[in-house]
Amino acid sequence: MRFELNKEFLEEIRDAIHIENKEWIETHILDLHFADIAEILGELNNTESKFIYYLMNEGLQADVLMELEEEVRDRFLKSLSSKEFAEQLENLDSDDAADILGELSENEIQEVISHMEDDEAADDIVDLLNYDEDTAGGLMQKELIKARIDWPVDRCLVELRRQAEDVEKVYTIYVVDENNRLVGLLSLKSLLFAKPKTKIVDLYQHKNIISVKTGDSFDEVARVMEKYDLDSVPVVDFQNKLVGRITFDDVMDIIKEEADKDFQMATGISEKVESNSSVWKISRARLPWILIGMLGGILGAQVISGFEDNISKIPALAFFIPLITATGGNVGVQSSSIVVQFLARGNAINNLKNRLIKEFLLSLFNGVICSSIILGIAVLFKNITLAIVVSTSLFVVIVFAGMIGTIIPFVLNKYKIDPALATGPFITTLNDVLGLFIYFTVGMILYQM
Amino acid sequence: MRFELNKEFLEEIRDAIHIENKEWIETHILDLHFADIAEILGELNNTESKFIYYLMNEGLQADVLMELEEEVRDRFLKSLSSKEFAEQLENLDSDDAADILGELSENEIQEVISHMEDDEAADDIVDLLNYDEDTAGGLMQKELIKARIDWPVDRCLVELRRQAEDVEKVYTIYVVDENNRLVGLLSLKSLLFAKPKTKIVDLYQHKNIISVKTGDSFDEVARVMEKYDLDSVPVVDFQNKLVGRITFDDVMDIIKEEADKDFQMATGISEKVESNSSVWKISRARLPWILIGMLGGILGAQVISGFEDNISKIPALAFFIPLITATGGNVGVQSSSIVVQFLARGNAINNLKNRLIKEFLLSLFNGVICSSIILGIAVLFKNITLAIVVSTSLFVVIVFAGMIGTIIPFVLNKYKIDPALATGPFITTLNDVLGLFIYFTVGMILYQM
Numbered sequence: 089m090r091f092e093l094n095k096e097f098l099e100e101i102r103d104a105i106h107i108e109n110k111e112w113i114e115t116h117i118l119d120l121h122f123a124d125i126a127e128i129l130g131e132l133n134n135t136e137s138k139f140i141y142y143l144m145n146e147g148l149q150a151d152v153l154m155e156l157e158e159e160v161r162d163r164f165l166k167s168l169s170s171k172e173f174a175e176q177l178e179n180l181d182s183d184d185a186a187d188i189l190g191e192l193s194e195n196e197i198q199e200v201i202s203h204m205e206d207d208e209a210a211d212d213i214v215d216l217l218n219y220d221e222d223t224a225g226g227l228m229q230k231e232l233i234k235a236r237i238d239w240p241v242d243r244c245l246v247e248l249r250r251q252a253e254d255v256e257k258v259y260t261i262y263v264v265d266e267n268n269r270l271v272g273l274l275s276l277k278s279l280l281f282a283k284p285k286t287k288i289v290d291l292y293q294h295k296n297i298i299s300v301k302t303g304d305s306f307d308e309v310a311r312v313m314e315k316y317d318l319d320s321v322p323v324v325d326f327q328n329k330l331v332g333r334i335t336f337d338d339v340m341d342i343i344k345e346e347a348d349k350d351f352q353m354a355t356g357i358s359e360k361v362e363s364n365s366s367v368w369k370i371s372r373a374r375l376p377w378i379l380i381g382m383l384g385g386i387l388g389a390q391v392i393s394g395f396e397d398n399i400s401k402i403p404a405l406a407f408f409i410p411l412i413t414a415t416g417g418n419v420g421v422q423s424s425s426i427v428v429q430f431l432a433r434g435n436a437i438n439n440l441k442n443r444l445i446k447e448f449l450l451s452l453f454n455g456v457i458c459s460s461i462i463l464g465i466a467v468l469f470k471n472i473t474l475a476i477v478v479s480t481s482l483f484v485v486i487v488f489a490g491m492i493g494t495i496i497p498f499v500l501n502k503y504k505i506d507p508a509l510a511t512g513p514f515i516t517t518l519n520d521v522l523g524l525f526i527y528f529t530v531g532m533i534l535y536q537m
Numbered sequence: 538m539r540f541e542l543n544k545e546f547l548e549e550i551r552d553a554i555h556i557e558n559k560e561w562i563e564t565h566i567l568d569l570h571f572a573d574i575a576e577i578l579g580e581l582n583n584t585e586s587k588f589i590y591y592l593m594n595e596g597l598q599a600d601v602l603m604e605l606e607e608e609v610r611d612r613f614l615k616s617l618s619s620k621e622f623a624e625q626l627e628n629l630d631s632d633d634a635a636d637i638l639g640e641l642s643e644n645e646i647q648e649v650i651s652h653m654e655d656d657e658a659a660d661d662i663v664d665l666l667n668y669d670e671d672t673a674g675g676l677m678q679k680e681l682i683k684a685r686i687d688w689p690v691d692r693c694l695v696e697l698r699r700q701a702e703d704v705e706k707v708y709t710i711y712v713v714d715e716n717n718r719l720v721g722l723l724s725l726k727s728l729l730f731a732k733p734k735t736k737i738v739d740l741y742q743h744k745n746i747i748s749v750k751t752g753d754s755f756d757e758v759a760r761v762m763e764k765y766d767l768d769s770v771p772v773v774d775f776q777n778k779l780v781g782r783i784t785f786d787d788v789m790d791i792i793k794e795e796a797d798k799d800f801q802m803a804t805g806i807s808e809k810v811e812s813n814s815s816v817w818k819i820s821r822a823r824l825p826w827i828l829i830g831m832l833g834g835i836l837g838a839q840v841i842s843g844f845e846d847n848i849s850k851i852p853a854l855a856f857f858i859p860l861i862t863a864t865g866g867n868v869g870v871q872s873s874s875i876v877v878q879f880l881a882r883g884n885a886i887n888n889l890k891n892r893l894i895k896e897f898l899l900s901l902f903n904g905v906i907c908s909s910i911i912l913g914i915a916v917l918f919k920n921i922t923l924a925i926v927v928s929t930s931l932f933v934v935i936v937f938a939g940m941i942g943t944i945i946p947f948v949l950n951k952y953k954i955d956p957a958l959a960t961g962p963f964i965t966t967l968n969d970v971l972g973l974f975i976y977f978t979v980g981m982i983l984y985q986m
Contacts, residue, residue, distance in 0.1 A: 090747065090761065121745040123765045155766075249730050257768070258726050276725045277707050281698050296570040298539065312539065314793070316572045317604075317786045319706065319768055336785055337766045343789070344763070347796030348878060354803050355874035356867050367898050374871045374899070378907055378935075381867045385860025386914060392856045399852040406848050406855035407841045410969050411834025413859045417866075418805050418830045418965075422823050425804035429797060449816050450823070458827060465835060486827075516867075520859050 091124040098131055105136050113143055122148060126155030134167045150179035159362065162191070170196075174203030181256075182209070183229035183338070186216035190226075216332075224309050225302035227342075228323040228332030231255045234262040235288050237271055242284040259320040262330055263292045270322055270330045272297055299324045302331060306342055313339050350432075353508045354425065356381075377513045384517030388413070388524050395528040398535070405531050408466070408478045409524065415458065415482060416489040416523035420515035423447050423493030428507045431497060440498045444491065451490035459483040473534060481530040485523045492518060540573040547580055554585050562592055571597060575604030583616045599628035608811065611640070619645075623652035630705075631658070632678035632787070635665035639675075665781075673758050674751035676791075677772040677781030680704045683711040684737050686720055691733040708769040711779055712741045719771055719779045721746055748773045751780060755791055762788050799881075802957045803874065805830075826962045833966030837862070837973050844977040847984070854980050857915070857927045858973065864907065864931060865938040865972035869964040872896050872942030877956045880946060889947050893940065900939035908932040922983060930979040934972045941967060 104112040117125060117140060125144075129137045129152065141149060141164075153161060153176060165173060165188065177185045177200065189197050197217070204210040212230040219225030231254045235244045252258065261279065263272040272294035282291055299322045300309050313321055313336060323332040349360055356377035361370050392399070392409070399406055427443060459479040466475035493515050497507035500514075553561040566574060566589060574593075578586045578601065590598060590613075602610060602625060614622060614637065626634045626649065638646050646666070653659040661679040668674025680703045684693045701707065710728065712721040721743035731740055748771045749758050762770055762785060772781040798809055805826035810819050841848070841858070848855055876892060908928040915924035942964050946956035949963075 119744065121747065121765060127764075245729065252726055252730070258724075259768075275707075276729065277701055280694065280725065280729055281701070295568065298570065314789065315576075316570060319708075319785065336768065336789070340763065340785070340789060340792070344792065344796075347793075347800070351796070351800055351803060351878065352874060354800060355870045357871055357874065361875065367895060367902065370875070370895075371899050371902050374868075375903060375906065377871065378864060378867050378903060379910075381863045382860060382907060382911065385857065385863050386911075388859035388863075389856035392859075393853070396852050399848065399855050403845050403848040403852070403855075404842070406852075406858065407838035408834065409855065409858045410837035410841075410862050410973060411831060413862060414830045414834050414837075414866075414965070414969060415827060417863075418827050419823075422805045422826065425801060425806065426810065426819070429800065446816060446819075450820050453816065453820050454824060454827060457824065458831060461828075462831065462835075516863070520863060524859060 091120060091127075093124070093127050093131070098128070101128060101140075102132070102136065105132075105139050108139070110143060113140060118144060118148070122151035123155050125152045126157075129164070130157055130160045134164060137164055138167070146179045149176065150181075150184075154180065154184050157362070159365075161188070170199045171203045174200050174205075177213070178204055178206050178209050181229050181231055182212040182216055183227065183332075185209070185213045186226075187221070189213060190217060190221055219302060222306055223302060224300045224304040224306075224323050224334060225332070227306065227309060227338055228302075228334050230332050232262060232322070232330075232333040233258050234264050234330060235274060237263050237265055237289050237292065239288050240284065241279065241282045241286045241288070241291070244279065244288055245284075248279075257335065259335065260322075262322050262333070263288060263294075264330050268330055269328045270297065270299055270324050297322075299328075300334070301326070307346075309334060310339050310343055310346075314343075350428075350508045353506070353512055354421075354428075356512045380513040380517055384520045387517075387521045391521060391524045392528065395532065398528065398532055402474070402531075402535065404471075404474055405477070405528070408474075408527070411462070411478070412481065412485055412523045412527045413520045416485045416519035417516040419451070419454070419486050419489035420493035420519040423450075423490045424497050424507075424515050427494055427497040431501050431507050440495070443494055443498075447490045447494045448487070451487040454490075455483040455486035458486060477527075477531045477534050480534070481523075481527040484526050484530065485519075488522060488526065489515075489519045492522070540569060540576075542573070542576050542580070547577070550577060550589075551581070551585065554581075554588050557588070559592060562589060567593060567597070571600035572604050575601045578613070579606055579609045583613060586613055587616070595628045598625065599630075603629065603633050606811075608814075610637070619648045620652045623649050623654075626662070627653055627655050627658050630678050630680055631661040631665055632676065632781075634658070634662045635675075636670070638662060639666060639670055668751060671755050672751060673749045673753040673755075673772050673783060674781070676755065676758060676787055677751075677783050679781050681711060681771070681779075681782040682707050683713050683779060684723060686712050686714055686738050686741065688737050689733065690728065690731045690735045690737070690740070693728065693737055694733075697728075706784065708784065709771075711771050711782070712737060712743075713779050717778045719746065719748055719773050719777055746771075748777075749783070750775070756795075758783060759788050759792055759795075763792075799877075799957045802955070802961055803870075803877075805961045829962040829966055833969045836966075836970045840970060840973045841977065844981065847977065847981055851923070851980075851984065853920075853923055854926075854977070857923075857976070860911070860927070861930060861934055861972045861976045862969045865934045865968035866965040868900070868903070868935050868938040869942035869968040872899075872939045873946050873956075873964050876943055876946040880950050880956050889944075892943055892947075896939045896943045897936070900936040903939075904932040904935035907935060926976075926980045926983050929983070930972075930976040933975050933979065934968075937971060937975065938964075938968045941971070 101117065117128065129140065144152065156164065168176065177188065189200065201210055201214065216230065233248055233251050233255055235247065248261070258276055261274040261276065262270060263274050265271050272292040274288060274292045278291050298312060298316050298318060300312055302323055302325055309321065318336065320333050320335045322330055323334060325331050352360065357373045358376045359373035361373045459482045462482055463475055463479035466478045496514055500509060501507045550566065566577065578589065593601065605613065617625065626638065638649065650659055650663065665679065682697055682700045682704055684696065697710065707725055710723040710725065711719060712723050714720050721741040723737060723741045727740050747761060747765050747767065749761055751772055751774055758770065767785065769782050769784045771779055772783060774780050801809065806822050807825045808822035810822045908931045911931055912924055912928035915927045945963055949958060950956045
């Protein structure tokens, strides 16, 4: 039976808090999984949350705190004093503590750090704050289990027991030399079944050790962990010294976030929003694309106004404006989205020329099908000339839109701009304007013939 | 130093294969990480791949086989005889073997299974084939490590050593009672530091054990593993008997795939394609949306033709057609994408009414901003009446488009249709047609006043 939060239970919880029924909360809430408790706190206000929070022990507090959604956590932490804040940080893993501190101002960080009593934990956090938050260094945690290559198994077990207190999930034991350089890996499994006097050097795995450098980007870390199916990856500095590790759950969160961001960008939302973000924040994230689209519309109006005489004479030309713009937009978005995913995978052997040739063949094919269909339908509509104008220009628009949709993401990528941006505003707007120009030019030529 | 595949190295490999230089391949290829070898095989043809493949030992063959991209793997396996195929299957984890077999016809499956020599492995695979491939049962592997609750630690270690031969990554030990019912978990860490005579019952964790049922959907499994940050989750049947486990790497693959699918759907690609898919396959995946868009364009033409007289009299009305359709489309796609992500998270407490109210406020706000801007610009363009027509209808279109974008995904979701479909064709087409209707109706009314 997995936990499901519903309105009735939430009401019961609120009632228990308001009459300060600690016993009820201990039996009904504190025994739940920390992820479920976090879900509950997410629905309560700060005062209510605090009441439950301070009934928990330190370990549970830390787990729950890190499971809270970011907005809820920030709101909650802001309601604490610096001293209370510092106490909470000491319970967290170093990477989590650094992430939270990283969002404060320099002064606030100093204030909170000064209240921390565990100097070693404080040092770890301060050290992590030095790394750019978009890199492996910013993502890693200091807590890990390592063994010296010259230890025997029994010595190793004694040391590991000490280290393991700070490390919730072990995954892999990192093997280092006397200078703390990463030289290999050791699985818990192999250690479990080894004889006490066996040396680590005879047990450990030293071939194809995958590690990341502190300066490697998020994307690179995610790509490496995915490619090699790693549950955790060691982080080393320029001298190959072991400085931290990154576990799969952190990477999974990032992959999800990036996917959400790409999806939102492709649908015209310029800033990461949650469904529970404020109207103001969502509005701010959505306005840019609407405005760029409007700019395209105004440029389009400019193009059409250049052909005002033609429209006065043949008003039916106006009928097919939406057909042209919609198809150009659709084809452009489709072709760019394939290129964006292609670039995101970091594929290097294939290239722009090959993609352009492929897209060209595709556009020819789709263009012939679509313009044949529209030729048939447009004939029914008005006259033969109009039908030829619409189908010819549709064909040209499909080919052009496909080419533009393929080129733009490559160009953005070259200038280090996220190519996902292309699947949104750029392509659609550009293709709208270009499509209209093609349509009316073809119309003008064919009607004059 | 991580491996990077480049054209020069690929040429060297091809040369070595063609002169059958086994020694070169053993030194330069077989010592690489299996994920890198898989990357190399992905670039070679079947004959070339086979040459390398049969130089590897069984364990490496299995690892490489599962790392190949699906298209490459299918192509490769199809080139094997049933007997060779069966030999390869025996090396794989049960879930991987079942996945591969599941894509064959009944007859082919029987043929391959009949060639398998390891009966236990064959039984496991046949058993897994019974589960729907979109469920936890279809995703799980049979290989896991379990301990009986009444065992002491030393007995447990002996049993585990035997079980561990089949299990590459251990993660968690599942604790079961005498009827194989899941009763708790045991970490390798706790076992490593326990005394030999301690009973498992005194060591194991029995509170908040998260498991999934064989019939649970992919989405549910992914949601649970993400929510509870699990590296692996046990799978139980209706009697709570332990039947398998699912590890994070399988789920990570699915999350990525679903995200890719959603992204493609939002950008108008109706069928999962890879950037290296054939022109024919990509074309087939892209045509439906282009055609739906064209249908919208034709309906739009129908709407505009109803106002032909107005356009003859005031050709400038046609100028702003692209502005209206582009903005309606953009707003609709934006609002639907937020609802789609909201629904994908399985959020239950919030609902349609709340979202509609929020979207309404948002639309009012964005509508006022956009129509004020356009009022200013349109005034410069032509005449005051036209400016009022454009800005009034733009406002109405923004509000309607936002509402439609919010409602459609909820409706699709209710009828068990993937709401992500809504961010593509439906919304854009509907909003195009509706937007034109609003625009020309407002135009007609205001010009007659």
